[in-house]
Structures are given as structure tokens and as C-alpha cells.
Amino acid sequence: MWESIVLTVVATAGNNIGKILQKKGTVILPPLSFKLKVIRAYALNKTWLIGFLMDIFGALLMLRALALAPVSVIQPVSGCGLAILSVFSHFYLKEVMNVVDWVGITFAGFGTIGVGAGGEEQGAAALSIFHIPWLAFVVFILFIMLNGWLRICRRNRREQEMIEYDVVEEIIYGLESGILFGMASVISKMGFLFLEQGFPKLLVPICLIVSVCSSGTGFYYQTRGLKHGRAIIVSTCAAVASILTGVLAGMLALGERLPSAPKARMLLLLGWLLIIVGVILLVGSEKLVKFFRLYSHRFKRSNVDKNYSHRRSATSRIKETSPTDVIQAATVNHLL
Numbered sequence: 001m002w003e004s005i006v007l008t009v010v011a012t013a014g015n016n017i018g019k020i021l022q023k024k025g026t027v028i029l030p031p032l033s034f035k036l037k038v039i040r041a042y043a044l045n046k047t048w049l050i051g052f053l054m055d056i057f058g059a060l061l062m063l064r065a066l067a068l069a070p071v072s073v074i075q076p077v078s079g080c081g082l083a084i085l086s087v088f089s090h091f092y093l094k095e096v097m098n099v100v101d102w103v104g105i106t107f108a109g110f111g112t113i114g115v116g117a118g119g120e121e122q123g124a125a126a127l128s129i130f131h132i133p134w135l136a137f138v139v140f141i142l143f144i145m146l147n148g149w150l151r152i153c154r155r156n157r158r159e160q161e162m163i164e165y166d167v168v169e170e171i172i173y174g175l176e177s178g179i180l181f182g183m184a185s186v187i188s189k190m191g192f193l194f195l196e197q198g199f200p201k202l203l204v205p206i207c208l209i210v211s212v213c214s215s216g217t218g219f220y221y222q223t224r225g226l227k228h229g230r231a232i233i234v235s236t237c238a239a240v241a242s243i244l245t246g247v248l249a250g251m252l253a254l255g256e257r258l259p260s261a262p263k264a265r266m267l268l269l270l271g272w273l274l275i276i277v278g279v280i281l282l283v284g285s286e287k288l289v290k291f292f293r294l295y296s297h298r299f300k301r302s303n304v305d306k307n308y309s310h311r312r313s314a315t316s317r318i319k320e321t322s323p324t325d326v327i328q329a330a331t332v333n334h335l336l
Helices: 002-028 036-044 046-068 071-078 081-091 099-118 131-159 167-196 203-228 231-253 262-283 285-319 323-335
Strands: none
Touching (some): 002 046, 002 071, 002 081, 002 099, 046 071, 071 167, 071 231, 081 099, 081 262, 099 262, 131 167, 131 231, 167 203, 167 231, 203 231, 231 262, 262 285
């Protein structure tokens, strides 16, 4: 189990770091096209080429991890890629990290340890080739519901003449991309299980092709949401939906189950929770820091206002003339 956990962590680190290096390399490159001159420019760019190779290497390691362990274990651990990306950006790209980032990284790390300690080896469950159409039908129904909800939100936004996207639209784009990312891992795992159970070998490349198409469509929905909506909402919903889809689909469609021992089951569930919380903290760290700073500023300002009003009332009471002073002054005047 630990072998598959390590493979997943290395694979997701390669994917995320590879994409950052590719993005950094494209700063001085023209837009990608099929022209020979453009392809040669990308191939000769050292930064982009290293990032591309790391991305491909990470994808191959992820396939190997899916062949060794249940997808309900692999998919949550893949969420730690964001934590590794944050550390890489801090030390290599010299990006500043706040306290919330380090807390999220810590949660994701402990969550990975919990998943590795609580996960157990499972025998291959009996699968049927009809599981693929069943999964496709469930995803199709989900997308009909989500897209119907999205159209209603768009129509309401047009009627109210709103320019910015509503938060519901951002959530829907994040959920759709996350569901597709999770289903890509499930379909890849299903191809390896078909091979183990003696099905025709042709099903393995078919499942891998469907998995690549699912991931590509997920990137399309995620990019569309990031273009018009807020990155924190779309990215958080995509990450959480990907983890939950991988876990639920792995248990319902692939016959995966929770550990039999109560202690191992508790460690696995706790690991899932810590990884999800860590991913949410990493995605929304900037917003959380701004919120805490604004809240502390308002709290300090309210305390200053209270102290000022208290001092003002005290000084006003001191300046008021006491009735006894008036009586004593009148008595002195009478005696004089």
C-alpha cells in the first residue's frame, strides 16, 4: 500500500511541477501551433521540455499507482499535489507563503499518512463490462442536472442585467470538472481490473482513451470556469468533487470497501478529511488571510472607539459642577 502512496505523491508532484515549468517556459515562446518552427522552438526550450517530460512521467506513475491500489485511496492522495506545488513555488519561484498555506500543507501531509496507515490491500472484485455504460449514464444524468441548473442561473443573470458570474455558476463549473477528473481515474482503474480478470486486452487501451477524453473535458470546464469566475471557488469545488467522485465511484462501481479493522477505518476516514481540509485551505489561503486581517482591524478599531468613548464620558463627568460645590460656595458667600 505504501508503494502506491509514494508513487501517487511523486506522480502528482510531477504533474503539478511540470505544468508550472511549462507555463514558465511559454513566457518567451509563441502560441503553440502545428507549425514546424513553433514546435522546434518549444522542443529547444529547456524549461518547457523538462516540465513536459515531468508531466508525462507523472501520468505514467499515476497509472502504475492505480494498477496497484484502490482508486478510493489513490484519488484522495492525489490532492496532496497542491501542497507539493506550494512548497516548490516557495523555494524555486520565491513565492511568499502565509500561515494558512503551511497549515494546509501540514493537514495534507498528515492526511496522506492516515490514508497510507488505514488503507489495506483488497482483492479484485468481480466486474462486468456493463459497468462502463452504467457509469456513463450516471455521469450523463448528473451533467444534465448541473447544466440545467446552469442555464437557469444564466437566464436569471441576463434578466437582472448582471455582468459578473454568480457564485452558483462558479460552483457548477468546478463540480463538473472535478467529477470528470475523478471519473478519469476510475475508468483507468477499471481497465486494469478488466485485464486482471481475463477480459480482452483491447479493453485496456479503450479505457485509457476514455480516461484521457474525460480528463481533457474536465480541463475544458475548469478553464471555462476560471476564465469567467473566481479561481478560489472553481478550484476548491473541482478538487473536492474529484476526491469524492473517486472515492464514491470506486466503492459503488469497482467494489472497493472500507478497511475491516475499526482503527484502520478511522485512520482512513480521518486521512480523507484532513486532505480535503488541507486542499481547501491551500486554495483559499489568500482570501482567508485577507478576511482575518480585515476582521482583526475592525476588532481593534471597535476597541479604540470604545476606549475613546469611555474616556470622553469620564472627562465630561469631571468637568460637570458638583451640587455640593455649589452649596459650599453659596455658604461661603453668605458668611462673607
